[in-house]
Amino acid sequence: MSRFLTEDSERAVVITGEAGLGKTALIRRLSTTAAAEGWQVVHVLGMEIEQPFAMGGINQMVIGLRDYVPGLDDRDRAVLAPVFGGEPDANVSALPMVMALLNLLTVAAQTRPVLLVIDDKHWLDSISAAVLGAVGRRLTHPRVRIVAGRRTPHESVFSAVGWSKLELSPLDAESSAQLLERAGPPLTTAAKAAILTAAAGNPLALAELPRGADQIDDAGTLPLTDRLVVAFGRRLGQLKPGVRADLLRAALDGVAVGAHATNRSRYVMRNPQPAVDAGLLVVNSLGEIEFRHPLVRAAVIHQASSRQRRDAHRDLAALYEDVLVRRATHLAAAATAPDQDVSDLLANAAQLSIRRGGLAVAAEWLRRAAELSTEPEGSATLFADAVYFSARAGRHDEAQDLLGSTETGEEESPSAVMANAYLAFHGDGEVISTHRRVLDMLDRADTLDDETVNRLVNLLLSITNYAGDDEHRQRTNDVVDKIDTRVDPVILMYRTGITDIVTAAGYVRSVLRQYVDRLPLQEPRRVMQLAFPAYCVDAMTDFRVPLNEAYKQVREHGPSIDAMAMGCVVMFDLMAAGHWESAQQIGEDGLAMAQRAHGGELLRHHFLAYLGVLAAWQGELETARRYAAEVTEWSRPRGLQMYLHVTQRIAVRIALAESDYEAAYQAAIKVGPPGIFPPNNVQVGDDMLDLIEAAVQTGRLEEARAHTAEAVRLNLAEISPRVAALTLAISAMTASEFEAGDLYEAALTHSGIGEFPFDHARIALAQGMWLRRMRRHTEARAALEFARETFDRLGARPWAEQARGELRAAGASAKRSLGDAETLSAQERRIAELAATGHTTKQIAAQLSLSARTVDNHLYHVFPKLGITSRAGLSEALHQLDSAVGA
Missing domain, CATH: 3.40.50 (Rossmann fold)
Structure with a gap:
């Protein structure tokens, strides 16, 4: 134009x-x-x-x-x-x-x-x-x-x-959200979602609907302004009362109103043609009759009287005797007085929604169920649940409103303590007062039901982990020890950051084993509760797929505290497994969720902190510094030691990326001095590798050896196979030249390191540097080339450049030549020969009495030595190697 x-x-x-x-x-x-x-x-x-x-x-x-x-x-x-x-x-x-x-x-x-x-x-x-x-x-x-x-x-x-x-076409989702942000006063997450759905990209609707955002009913129906009624419902008045009643039932039953849409609705209009002729309904490409626009449907509902809507809901409920959610919601909308049967149905529907990850709608149904209940005690419980799930859904304003409408006594109820602590903790990172309030309530645990006790303990452990200091840990342990027989073992796993990590790791693995076969039956939050401890003990193999499926399910319901918390765990696992691009996408989505979900500041800074770690690994050092500074500024006055420890780790990684080993050492000893391992540090493996590398590179070999000896004495290898491999690695880095070679080989072929490519490559880099110093250049080039390839694939640019520099120092370019491949160990040679003749990994493992993972790790090492990338090239490569040696 x-x-x-x-x-x-x-x-x-x-x-x-x-x-x-x-x-x-x-x-x-x-x-x-x-x-x-x-x-x-x-x-x-x-x-x-x-x-x-x-x-x-x-x-x-x-x-x-x-x-x-x-x-x-x-x-x-x-x-x-x-x-x-x-x-x-x-x-x-x-x-x-x-x-x-x-x-x-x-x-x-x-x-x-x-x-x-x-x-x-x-x-x-x-x-x-x-x-x-x-x-x-x-x-x-x-x-x-x-x-x-x-x-x-x-x-x-x-x-x-x-x-x-x-x-002109409707706006896309992003443009709609931007226009809504500019349209008027701030809106709750639930109101935004309802408006965006109803508007379907219509700019007039996006401008008008916020005016009635505070009047959204239980079914998410928005009141329409006069302009919208004129625009979308003008022709309703031309229809006969019977047609309008028919249309109202179709509108309340769902978008589609045709007989072919039985999966979405069961009501079939008796005579839709007058509404089609009036332009209110259209026939879609599948031959189904549907509302021309969501706001036409809204206008139909808006122009009906309360009695007409109740009568329609009552009729529709009769169509869904076998569908819990539909029947419960229709009966609840038709009810004009308390009805215990309807309350029970709606509460059951809410539990089903919770299992599917729909927290916001579950909170609404629980509130309505409380209103319909004829039992005072049951009503109070339902209101408490509504508050709890509103908070978890990131609907903090609604949770506060519910609390305000139910709290009448002088003594704060357990639900009020739970909700207020949850809101303050997640909304503003408040750990001092929330810790005290939850502890005080748990002192009265004998007056509380088990479900309330478990919710309070779960929150208390989370608060304590974020506070990250000995005083809070001790007070938490004192209280939890008294009631641990009443607490779900899955929740007790969250003491990994509070008690001795070596001892806790064994308990965690024992609990996790009980759930592996039952994971498909668990609700999304339960999967997350299992997955985070699994991540802490490097046991994600069985939990990775269920976690990702659970995250997708919860994320579909929009931003929530649960979705953000689950996203954090998904991001951690992706980082550890070497899928850094995907991890960054999850982190950025987490930041976007935190902007839209009211009360997500705590987890927003969690995403910022680990995006900072990732940026340091990738060599985006200014970004890493900026994120670390923002997290530090927010966390320090709130006493969030966990975040401050992460920012210190970012400082270590930045210094290592810049090869400033003195700065790396000074930053590392702030996390944990040489010879000292805080018993509750779930990041112990990362921290000890960083400190040892910095100490060795700055000539502090005695400090490095003392730290390694303490790791061995504490038996940190029991935490996980990965930590066991890292313990072997730091032992190699601090060992004599006579012992180092075998220790490096043991670390690199350890079954616990293969799933962690960044750690694996860092150990290979250290081995390559040691081999070069030992003048074993051919072996050095093999280790360094493997490290370089892995770092390049990950996007760890500073480490890749360091590997290239070491390769040049070893007298080779970054591209290997076959002539350097003569130094296969005896075991590598035997495995390569068997693989070349078509033996599978399992067959080789059985013949040589090795684990399948060890065989794969050896082959992973052999391929770059021979200059090949798959088993298909093994036979020819071995033949050329023999020819080169013979010559």
């Missing part, structure tokens, strides 16, 4: 689209631009009330150009006479009228160019619509333009044949 006034290719354009898509706004913008550039702008406005007036639209045009009528010849003036009201009995011929109007535009354009604007063309009388349509088709004057706006779907005699067409 910006070129419409300046280019000569199009002279008449019709803008079409649904009500509210911006046709009028676009036309007004064009009119303003034209007027500012010296065009004469003539307006014709179609109005429903004037549609019976013959030639009303032509009259508006001619009146706007009346000063130029004297410039027409007698014949044209005679043709236009009926337009001015003269000769009312004269017959009007379309073609002469078309030519007279074209001539009028030509005369007017002699002084200044003319823009004829026709808005709401669908409301023009039939003569004006037909004549002006023909004028646009025949327009040739270079100084005249016509723009018309027409609503669809709408019957009109106007034909756009011969006109250029611009069809």
Whole structure:
């Protein structure tokens, strides 16, 4: 449209689209631009009330150009006479009228160019619509333009044949969200979701619906403004009462109303044709009848009385005797008084929604179930559950409102303590007061039911882990020890960050083993509760797929605290497994969720912290510093030691990336001094490798050996196979030249390291550097090439560059040559020969009494030594190697 006034290719354009898509706004913008550039702008406005007036639209045009009528010849003036009201009995011929109007535009354009604007063309009388349509088709004057706006779907005699067409479409999801942000006051997450769904990309709806955001009912129905009712429900009044009642039941039962849509709704309209004829329903590509727009459905519901809606819900409930959620929600909407049976049904539906990850809707149903309950104690429990799940869903305002409506006594109830602590903890990172309040409530554990005790303990352990100091840990352990027999073992696994990690790791693995076979039966939150401890002990193999499926399921319901917490665990696992690009995407999505979910500041900084770690690994050092600074600034005044430890680790990784080993050492000893391992550090493996590397590189070999000896004495290898491999690695880095070789080989072939490519490559890099110092250049090049390839694949640029530098120092380019591959160990040679003859990994493992993982690790080492990438090249490579050695 910006070129419409300046280019000569199009002279008449019709803008079409649904009500509210911006046709009028676009036309007004064009009119303003034209007027500012010296065009004469003539307006014709179609109005429903004037549609019976013959030639009303032509009259508006001619009146706007009346000063130029004297410039027409007698014949044209005679043709236009009926337009001015003269000769009312004269017959009007379309073609002469078309030519007279074209001539009028030509005369007017002699002084200044003319823009004829026709808005709401669908409301023009039939003569004006037909004549002006023909004028646009025949327009040739270079100084005249016509723009018309027409609503669809709408019957009109106007034909756009011969006109250029611009069809407006709804906004996409991102643009809709941006417009809603600018439309008015801040909205709750639930209100935003309801508005975005109802608006379906309609700009007018996005501007109008927020006005009624505080009046959204239990079913998520939005009150419509007068403008929206006029735009989307205008034709409802033309339907007979029976058709409207039929349409109301279809609207309350779902979007589709046809018999083919039984998976979505069961109500079938008796006679949908009148609503189709009125443009309220359309037939889709599958032959199903559906509402033309979500706001048409909303308008149908909006214009019905409360009694009509209740009657419709009652009728619909009878269709769903076998579908819990549908029956419960329809009966709840039909209820006018407490009804225990309906309350029980709705509470059961809420539990089903929780198992599926739908926390927000579950909270709404629990609240309504509490209102319908006839049992005071049961009602109080349901209200407490509604508060709890509202908080978990990130709907903190709703949770506070619920608390305000239920708390009447002087003593704070358990649900109030739980909700207030949860809100303060997740919303503002408050650990000091929340820890005290939850502890005080658990001191009265003998008066609480087991479910409340478990929720409080779960929150207490989380708060304690984030506080990260000995005082909070000790007070937590003192309380939990008294009631641990009442606490779910899965929740007790979260003491891994509070008690001795070596001892806790064994308990965690024993609990996890009990759930491996039952994972498909667990609800999403339960999967997350299992997956995080599994991550802490490097046991994600069985939990990775269920965790990702659970995350997707919860994420589909929109931003929530649960979705963010689950996203954190998914991100940790992706980072450890070497899928850094995917980890970054999860982290960025987490930040976006935190912006939209009220009360997500704690987890927002969690994502920031680990995006900082990832940035340091990738060599994006300024980004890493910026994230670390932001997390530090937010965490320090709140006493969030866990986050401060992460930012210290970021500092270590930045220094290692810059090969500033003195700075790395100074940062590392702030996490844990040499020879000291905090018993509750779940990141012990990462930290000890960082410290040893920095210490060795700065010549602090005695400190490095003391740290290694303490790791061995504490038996840290019992934490996980990965930590066992890392313990072997730091032992190699600090061992004598006579012992180091075997220790490096043991670390690199350990079954616990293969799933952690960054760690694996760092050990290979250290081995390569040691081999080069031992002047074992061929073996050094093999280790360094493996490290370089892995770092490149991960995107760990600083470490890849370091490996390239070591390769150059070893007298080789980054690309290996086969002639250097003569130093296969005896075991590597035997495994390679068996693999070359077609033996599978399991067969080789059985023949050599090794584990399958060890065989794979050996092959992983052999391939770069031979300059190949798969088993297919083994036979030829071994043949060439023998030839080269023989020569």
